[in-house]
Amino acid sequence: xxxxxxxxxxxxxxxxxxxxxxxxxxxxxxxxxxxxxxxxxxxxxxxxxxxxxxxxxxxxxxxxxxxxxxxxxxxxxxxxxxxxxxxxxxxxxxxxxxxxxxxxxxxxxxxxxxxxxxxxxxxxxxxxxxxxxxxxxxxxxxxxxxxxxxxxxxxxxxxxxxxxxxxxxxxxxxxxxxxxxxxxxxxxxxxxxxxxxxxxxxxxxxxxxxxxxxxxxxxxxxxxxxxxxxxxxxxxxxxxxxxxxxxxxxxxxxxxxxxxxxxxxxxxxxxxxxxxxxxxxxxxxxxxxxxxxxxxxxxxxxxxxxxxxxxxxxxxxxxxxxxxxxxxxxxxxxxxxxxxxxxxxxxxxxxxxxxxxxxxxxxxxxxxxxxxxxxxxxxxxxxxxxxxxxxxxxxxxxxxxxxxxxxxxxxxxxxxxxxxxxxxxxxxxxxxxxxxxxxxxxxxxxxxxxxxxxxxxxxxxxxxxxxxxxxxxxxxxxxxxxxxxxxxxxxxxxxxx
Amino acid sequence: xxxxxxxxxxxxxxxxxxxxxxxxxxxxxxxxxxxxxxxxxxxxxxxxxxxxxxxxxxxxxxxxxxxxxxxxxxxxxxxxxxxxxxxxxxxxxxxxxxxxxxxxxxxxxxxxxxxxxxxxxxxx
Numbered sequence: 001x002x003x004x005x006x007x008x009x010x011x012x013x014x015x016x017x018x019x020x021x022x023x024x025x026x027x028x029x030x031x032x033x034x035x036x037x038x039x040x041x042x043x044x045x046x047x048x049x050x051x052x053x054x055x056x057x058x059x060x061x062x063x064x065x066x067x068x069x070x071x072x073x074x075x076x077x078x079x080x081x082x083x084x085x086x087x088x089x090x091x092x093x094x095x096x097x098x099x100x101x102x103x104x105x106x107x108x109x110x111x112x113x114x115x116x117x118x119x120x121x122x123x124x125x126x127x128x129x130x131x132x133x134x135x136x137x138x139x140x141x142x143x144x145x146x147x148x149x150x151x152x153x154x155x156x157x158x159x160x161x162x163x164x165x166x167x168x169x170x171x172x173x174x175x176x177x178x179x180x181x182x183x184x185x186x187x188x189x190x191x192x193x194x195x196x197x198x199x200x201x202x203x204x205x206x207x208x209x210x211x212x213x214x215x216x217x218x219x220x221x222x223x224x225x226x227x228x229x230x231x232x233x234x235x236x237x238x239x240x241x242x243x244x245x246x247x248x249x250x251x252x253x254x255x256x257x258x259x260x261x262x263x264x265x266x267x268x269x270x271x272x273x274x275x276x277x278x279x280x281x282x283x284x285x286x287x288x289x290x291x292x293x294x295x296x297x298x299x300x301x302x303x304x305x306x307x308x309x310x311x312x313x314x315x316x317x318x319x320x321x322x323x324x325x326x327x328x329x330x331x332x333x334x335x336x337x338x339x340x341x342x343x344x345x346x347x348x349x350x351x352x353x354x355x356x357x358x359x360x361x362x363x364x365x366x367x368x369x370x371x372x373x374x375x376x377x378x379x380x381x382x383x384x385x386x387x388x389x390x391x392x393x394x395x396x397x398x399x400x401x402x403x404x405x406x407x408x409x410x411x412x413x414x415x416x417x418x419x420x421x422x423x424x425x426x427x428x429x430x431x432x433x434x435x436x437x438x439x440x441x442x443x444x445x446x447x448x449x450x451x452x453x454x455x456x457x458x459x460x461x462x463x464x465x466x467x468x469x470x471x472x473x474x475x476x477x478x479x480x481x482x483x484x485x486x487x488x489x490x491x492x493x494x495x496x497x
Numbered sequence: 498x499x500x501x502x503x504x505x506x507x508x509x510x511x512x513x514x515x516x517x518x519x520x521x522x523x524x525x526x527x528x529x530x531x532x533x534x535x536x537x538x539x540x541x542x543x544x545x546x547x548x549x550x551x552x553x554x555x556x557x558x559x560x561x562x563x564x565x566x567x568x569x570x571x572x573x574x575x576x577x578x579x580x581x582x583x584x585x586x587x588x589x590x591x592x593x594x595x596x597x598x599x600x601x602x603x604x605x606x607x608x609x610x611x612x613x614x615x616x617x618x619x620x621x
Contacts, residue, residue, distance in 0.1 A: 141585045145592055152596070157619065160600050161612050167593055168531060172522055175538045178582065179515060182542060186549050191574075272591060 004051040005060050007044040008075045008129040011083065014040055014155035015122030022114045025449075027107070034114045035091065042087035050081030052490075057495040059131060059194075060196035066197055074272075078340070078492025080128040082128045088474070089256050089347050090121060096467035097249030099362075104154045104247040116149035117478070120253065123263045133181050133191045133273065136265055140177065140229070144170040147258045150250040151242050160240035173228035182219030184273070186394040187211045187218070204278050211300060214424065219274055220284050226266040227288070230259040232293030232325050236318045240306075243314035243354075244383055251310065252354040255317050256347035263324055263343060267336070271496035280331045288379040289322070289329020290421065293426045294371045295322025300433035308368045310360070312437060313353045316394065319430060320346045323409065330412050330419055333493065338408035340489045345393070345478050352390040352471035359383025359464065361458045370444060377445030382458040384445050386468040392437035393475050396431055406431065408486070507548035515541035528597040528607045532590060539586040543579045550575025 020035035022030045052058070057076030064070070094101075094117065105113060123143040130136050144167070152165045185191055188199035203211045228235040243251045270279045279285060299318030306312040320342070327339030362381035365371045377384030393400035406427065413423035458465045478485065502509060518541055530608025534579050553569055558570035597607065 055517065104614065138585060139582065141589065145588065148592065148596075155599075157603055157612070157616050160596065161609070161616060164528070164593075164596050164600060164609060167596065168522065169534055171593075172519065175515075175542070177517060178539075178542050179545070182546055185578075311554075346545075364619075421577075451571070485527060487571075 001051055001055075003340075004047050007048050008079070008125070009060060009062065009074050011041045011044040012122050012125045012129065015118050015125065019115045019118035019122065022111055025111075027110055028134065030114045032113050034094065034117060036238070037118060038094070038121065039088050039092045041125065042084055042091070042415060043188065045080050045083035045125075049077060049084060049424060050074050050207050052077045052080055053491075054493070061155050066449060066478055067192060068190060071135060073193055074131040074193070076492050076495035077488050078495070079128050081488060082343075083125055084318050085344060085347065086121070086124050086128070086261075088259055089351055090253060092467050092470050092474075093249050093252035093256070093351050093355065095408045095436055095463055096338055096471070097247060097252060097358065098246045098349075099461060099464055100358055102295075102490060103134065111152050112149070116146045117253070120146040120150065120257070121187055127261045127265045131164070131193050131272075133184065133193065133196070133269075135179055135467075136269075137174070137181055138261070140174055140265070143258060143261060144174065144229070149253060150254060153247045153250060154245070154247050156245070158241060158245040162245055163239065165238040166242045169235060173235075175225070176221045176228070177225030179223060180218045183214055183218040183221065187214050193268075196273050197275055200273070200275060200278060204275075204281075214373045215278075216282050216284070218241055219279065219282055222269055223266065223284055223288065226262045226269075227291070227325070228238075229422065230262040230266075231318060231319060231321055232288075233291050233322055236295070236299070236321075239318060240302075240314040243317065244308065244311040248354055249356040252351035255314065255354065256351040259317070259321060260343050262467045264327075264438060265320075265340075266495070267340065271493065276333075276497065277320055285329055285331050288325045289331075292322045292324070292326030293422060293425070295319060296326060297433065298322075300437070304433060304437045306437075307370055309357050309370055309373060310354070310368050312441070313357060316353075316434070316437070317346075317350060319434070320350070320394075322404070323430075326423065327409060327412065328337070329397040330416050330423065332412055332415055333490075334408070334412035334415055336493055337486060337489050338405060338412045341408055341482075341486060341492070342405040342487070345405045345475075348401055348471065348474045348478055349390050350392045352468070352475060353394070353466060355464075355471065356383045356387035356390055359458065359468070360387060364451075364453050370441065372451065373441075374444050374447055374451065375449035376453075378455075379453055380456040380458065382465055382468055383456075386472055387445065388442050389472050389475060391442045393479070394438050395435045399476065401475045401482075404479055404482040404486075508545055511541045511545035511548060511579075514538075514544065517541075526608045527607060527612050528593075528600065531609075532593050534599070535593065536586065536590060539582065543582055546575045546579050 015037055018033055034181040052075060060073040062073060063072040070388035121137040126139040127136060148163050149169055151159055190196045203215055231239045233380045243255050296319050299315055299322055303312050306315055324339045324342050359380050360373055360376040362384050363376045381424045396402045397407040409427060413420045505513030515538055518534050522531050522538060527530045527532060555569060555571045558573050601607060602617055
């Protein structure tokens, strides 16, 4: 089974080749190729996952040069899981949003969209697998550019403004990230994660503490750069427009994949570059904690005020990103596990929200306004049921994915005497606010309305129906079979150090 | 402390320029000025890397006269990073300019805040 060691690199290269081929192939073939590439990635990362489960993590040398000079890829249980999950969500999002994609996107631009999705997947995989800081930076930029392409594929005034605001914030983030890497390179003399970590351990153990200040500055720059890019609360201004006005597949992918990729990179940097203990001892962790808590509440409050269903779901993402950073801020192994689990559960739930909202809008003459959606749950039974499942999962009803992540956060908070009270209070308030706007929407979907819109029979769109069923199954599976998933996450985080 | 500042004046200038570029990218309303800010910011990073990577009196590691003593040469990696960074910066700048052209064609202004107010009026 030694051949599995080649699979991470192979899956990245496969996506890039797919992107290049997409530019020359005819439209029909491009779609098939895109789905084939994503399926291939899922299969390959499944192999990586099972291989690392029994054999432990491995490092794969890119090119002929060994450790301190060459470039490396590293794969463990968590990387395999992430890559598989990213592939799965992307597959379901693209298929689920296809009906609107044909309406929203001009025929001449459809190939370009698939170039962008393939590039997005390759950059996500590279961010997940890489063991080199500068490679991570380059793929962060590729990810930004392809995400901008996903927003811009529908061309109206809103998306142009959203794309510009997204680019400006992202570039500020990548500027900070780049200078952070440069400072780290200057004090450690390496770019590969393992030697950098050894050097940082020496720096921290040095009694004179000569390079302690630059080290803390570098960690702060890396954290704030990636926090801006993943829309942590005060930097979220670009998010609702970007998620709210593009085509549905793009919204689902942007909310559940792009921001999660940056967060996973940050986790990798915390464990593999800085070292968890040193990160915990720096004061930065408290800042992430506080912004996470504020984001949890502020995002939900904004979502309550929103009258547009897409923007409401988008603001809810701000709150969920707050949860993830709050888990980092707890500074314990359990908090990290909860955060990683929340990455999975939020990705599965939020993309389901967007895809189900699309079906509800179809049953209300394409309107995005919440008032127009009254009674849409009767007009489109399947989408209504799927949105209800997503809402239950977001609020944290048992048997769905969101419940497990909330209980993990609460358990993690109990282990931290000082941070326990604020965490639990904010968790409770945020849950109530979540319930306020999601349950309000669900009730609206199932109340009688005078408006006469045509019923939509989803059995006529079997692909869309299957995608909804797939997403619902994923949510329930994460909620019910949470124990092995949590075990794998703990095992994967253990392999990092 | 003061001797450190004198010895590392290049890095300090790079950091100040980085701050100027960052503030311009964040605060300017005009898109072209924003993009100029972006380029200033990226260039400051390259100045920082070049300043760190160069050691006075040494040359680039290309062996021409058979000298293999590593103390004669500088580390080539920072220069390599600068080149990679320039490539990334150029492509991002091109994308930003393309977006700006799109915006100008539609709203006949370069001011992003004006576009936002316009959009609110349209009530899209």
